[in-house]
Amino acid sequence: MTNSRRAGSVAAVAVFLAAVFVAIPLAIAATGRTDLYYTLSSVALLAIASGGVWLTFYIGRINIGQGAWALVGGYASAVLVTTYGWSFWLSLPVAGLFCALMSMLVGLPILRLRGVYFSMVTLVLTEVARLTALALPITNGARGITSIPTPGAIRLFGVTLVPGFETFANRNAPFYFLSAAMMTLCFAGLWRLVHSRLGRLFAAMRQNEELASSMGVNVPLLRVVAYAISSFLGGIGGAIFVAIAQSIYPSSFTINDSVNFMLNCFLGGLGFVFGPMLGTLVLYFGWDLLFQTGQYQLLIYSGVMILLMLVLPNGLLSLRWPSRGRP
Amino acid sequence: MTAPILTVRDLTKRYGGLTAVNEVSFDVQEGEILSVIGPNGAGKSTIFKLISSFVKPTRGEVRFRGEVISGLAPHVVARKGVVRTFQETTIFKGMTARDSVIVAHHLRSQASLAGFFFGTVAARRDEDAFARSADEILEFLGLDAVGNELASNLPQGHLRALGIAIGLAADPKILLLDEPFAGMNVDETRQAVERVRAVRDRGVTCLLVEHDMAAVMKISDRIVVINFGVKIAEGTPEAIRADDKVIEAYLGVEDETIGL
Ligand SMILES: Nc1ncnc2c1ncn2[C@@H]1O[C@H](COP(=O)(O)OP(=O)(O)OP(=O)(O)O)[C@@H](O)[C@H]1O
Ligand SMILES: [Mg+2]
Numbered sequence: 001m002t003n004s005r006r007a008g009s010v011a012a013v014a015v016f017l018a019a020v021f022v023a024i025p026l027a028i029a030a031t032g033r034t035d036l037y038y039t040l041s042s043v044a045l046l047a048i049a050s051g052g053v054w055l056t057f058y059i060g061r062i063n064i065g066q067g068a069w070a071l072v073g074g075y076a077s078a079v080l081v082t083t084y085g086w087s088f089w090l091s092l093p094v095a096g097l098f099c100a101l102m103s104m105l106v107g108l109p110i111l112r113l114r115g116v117y118f119s120m121v122t123l124v125l126t127e128v129a130r131l132t133a134l135a136l137p138i139t140n141g142a143r144g145i146t147s148i149p150t151p152g153a154i155r156l157f158g159v160t161l162v163p164g165f166e167t168f169a170n171r172n173a174p175f176y177f178l179s180a181a182m183m184t185l186c187f188a189g190l191w192r193l194v195h196s197r198l199g200r201l202f203a204a205m206r207q208n209e210e211l212a213s214s215m216g217v218n219v220p221l222l223r224v225v226a227y228a229i230s231s232f233l234g235g236i237g238g239a240i241f242v243a244i245a246q247s248i249y250p251s252s253f254t255i256n257d258s259v260n261f262m263l264n265c266f267l268g269g270l271g272f273v274f275g276p277m278l279g280t281l282v283l284y285f286g287w288d289l290l291f292q293t294g295q296y297q298l299l300i301y302s303g304v305m306i307l308l309m310l311v312l313p314n315g316l317l318s319l320r321w322p323s324r325g326r327p
Numbered sequence: 328m329t330a331p332i333l334t335v336r337d338l339t340k341r342y343g344g345l346t347a348v349n350e351v352s353f354d355v356q357e358g359e360i361l362s363v364i365g366p367n368g369a370g371k372s373t374i375f376k377l378i379s380s381f382v383k384p385t386r387g388e389v390r391f392r393g394e395v396i397s398g399l400a401p402h403v404v405a406r407k408g409v410v411r412t413f414q415e416t417t418i419f420k421g422m423t424a425r426d427s428v429i430v431a432h433h434l435r436s437q438a439s440l441a442g443f444f445f446g447t448v449a450a451r452r453d454e455d456a457f458a459r460s461a462d463e464i465l466e467f468l469g470l471d472a473v474g475n476e477l478a479s480n481l482p483q484g485h486l487r488a489l490g491i492a493i494g495l496a497a498d499p500k501i502l503l504l505d506e507p508f509a510g511m512n513v514d515e516t517r518q519a520v521e522r523v524r525a526v527r528d529r530g531v532t533c534l535l536v537e538h539d540m541a542a543v544m545k546i547s548d549r550i551v552v553i554n555f556g557v558k559i560a561e562g563t564p565e566a567i568r569a570d571d572k573v574i575e576a577y578l579g580v581e582d583e584t585i586g587l
Contacts, residue, residue: 200429211419
């Protein structure tokens with residue numbers, strides 16, 4: 001990387017952090033629009049889940065099943081907190097890891113499929129997760145899990161690092177900071193991953209799995225690793241979502257969400273690590289704006305999406321870097 | 328004679344009713360260049376896919392230094408040192424030639440994947456070593472001038488060389504080259520023949536499938552002839568040229584094209 005480009009990247013990161021953690025909270029305080037905390041938390045969490053989908057795109061698989069892992073992660077955290085009395089903070093990484101593990105079992109057979117076959121199976125997966133949540137005793141069927149306590153304080157050696165969320169007048173504020181921090185962490189991790197050797201092997205697999213295995217790459221293993229990381233992100237996003245809503249039902253994440261996670265990636269740009277973030281933001285607010293158009297909302301939305309994919313097959317971020325094909 | 332580096336025994340592959348490879352056996356000595364020839368559809372590529380374990384044999388086995396490798400996963404066989412290149416121009420389209428060769432160094436890496444994630448010292452050392460080795464391989468195969476070109480923009484001759492470069496980067500003991508001279512003109516072929524010789528002189532045993540008979544006769548230590556999936560002859564270029572069965576089954580038909 002040249003020095004000027006490095007400086008540009010550092011500046012971009014600084015602007016991003018300042019906007020997310022300083023400018024937005026200040027603007028919300030000034031305008032009194034505290035409802036935006038909730039909206040923007042949702043965007044951040046959906047972006048995390050979409051980031052996972054993006055990684056499966058990165059190894060050449062169209063994943064329309066991320067809703068399943070958001071649901072599994074949400075339930076895992078909810079059950080650990082309510083049934084077993086765990087702290088939310090411990091339940092969060094465990095929920096993510098549980099999704100990663102489960103997705104390895106599921107991924108082993110289905111990741112052999114390519115193209116539309118893989119997509120179809122993942123689409124069904126969301127429905128399987130919903131039906132499982134309906135059927136299992138531990139998830140409490142259609143009544144779901146409700147009255148989930150908000151995250152408590154984090155204390156280390158008697159020092160309170162994070163105050164309990166119940167101490168805030170507006171609980172959406174700490175949730176916003178949590179979601180934004182997690183999004184920042186997850187995307188920083190994704191960026192590092194894609195720019196490390198593992199990322200280069202992923203790119204090699206996407207372009208030609210046979211050639212990759214001819215040079216000794218364990219393609220089946222790395223496919224599962226990518227899918228596990230993807231599902232981990234889905235689980236983390238789902239778990240925090242559930243903590244905000246303080247409840248979860250089998251219909252909390254549906255096929256609709258799975259499709260949206262995928263569209264967020266398309267819209268933002270498959271060639272860019274940060275594409276899903278932008279895609280989620282634009283799609284979320286775009287959908288809300290279209291609400292004004294009443295019965296035409298879906299029609300206009302679909303039309304615009306189709307148009308965008310035709311005109312900008314590499315997503316919105318390709319407007320910014322038209323010549324750079326790589327992330 | 329020393330123990331062969333590769334032994335192929337009764338190798339058979341059926342696709343439904345079609346027997347693509349039928350009870351083929353031969354040995355490969357360390358450091359030789361052995362060509363597998365035969366008419367279109369004879370089963371040559373299938374033999375290579377069987378040896379590199381991309382395809383599982385219906386019957387028979389392949390041993391590498393005495394160890395059975397047929398039935399193992401292809402990446403495991405590649406790690407042992409049996410590496411194939413592809414007949415179809417198989418490349419990483421979106422990568423530059425240099426990046427493709429760097430990625431192909433994957434096997435030699437000392438640092439763990441996590442090490443690469445966190446950018447440890449070992450990972451940096453690997454990265455540097457791979458880049459240097461990639462440059463060396465590119466130069467060796469006459470690709471240094473086009474290293475930063477996207478692989479999808481390269482002409483046929485360079486693509487073939489890039490395929491060999493990717494194979495070499497994986498540090499093979501045996502390199503299986505499927506039609507390495509296809510799509511090359513006389514001059515390019517002459518250079519490519521020299522390069523395959525040079526690869527062998529680096530200590531890599533070379534197996535090749537090739538239709539360019541003049542090149543095959545020039546480069547091979549020994550030749551195996553396949554017709555309809557069956558081995559019909561094996562021997563030095565001189566012996567093959569004089570073999571009645573070969574002339575009848577194969578050479579005689581294409582008399583002019585092979586220029587014998
Ligand atoms: N996956 C497959 N399924 C069915 N038949 C196959 C398959 N692969 C190869 N064959 C058949 O096996 C036979 C041998 O094919 P192979 O590709 O090994 O021939 P080849 O000697 O490499 O020919 P060429 O010189 O044209 O490359 C052919 O008849 C081919 O149609
Ligand atoms: Mg062939």
